[in-house]
Amino acid sequence: MRLYVYVLEGKDLHVKNCYVKVHVGKHKSKTKILKKPTTNLVWNEEFVFRVYDMDEELVVSVFNHDHDHHDSGLFHGSGDLVGRVRIPIWSVLVEDNHTLPPTWFCLERHKTGKYISKDSGN
Known part of the structure; x- marks a missing residue:
């Protein structure tokens, strides 16, 4: 099965240099x-993943880009985690036409033993 993921936007993400990593199983994109x-940031980017196991999760992680790991202008994907959301693949299959409408998700991040929530459109 092909899984199409649209990273649309995020709101109340108090970071200056922000990017999103998405992955399913061993397959990753950013x-x-x-x-x-x-x-309030707008990416409006599309990703396609091949899914073989319906028990897998789509993991969407938001990062603050770390300039200290920026080597000679090449981006290596290093940064501080702002938050993450995990979406079970099976939850897409139970929707009409196997499609989730554009949805806001709360990002969760472990910070000093507590979870904080940030909204992110996905």
């Missing part, structure tokens, strides 16, 4: 880095 001084 968005471009948005370098905008705003809390």
Whole structure:
């Protein structure tokens, strides 16, 4: 089965240089880095994954790009985790036409023993 993932936008993400990593199983992709001084970011990017196991999860992780790991202008994907959401693949299959409508998800991040929530459109 092919899984199409659209990373649309995020809101209230208080970071300056932000990007999103998406992965299913061993397959990973990432968005471009948005370098905008705003809390509401728009990526509008599409990714396609091949899914073999319906028990897998789509993991969407938001990162603050770390300039200290920026080597000679090449981006290696290093950064501080802002938050993450895990979406079971089977949850897509139970929807009409096997499609989730554009949905806001709350990002969770472990910080000093507590989870904080941030909204992210996916």
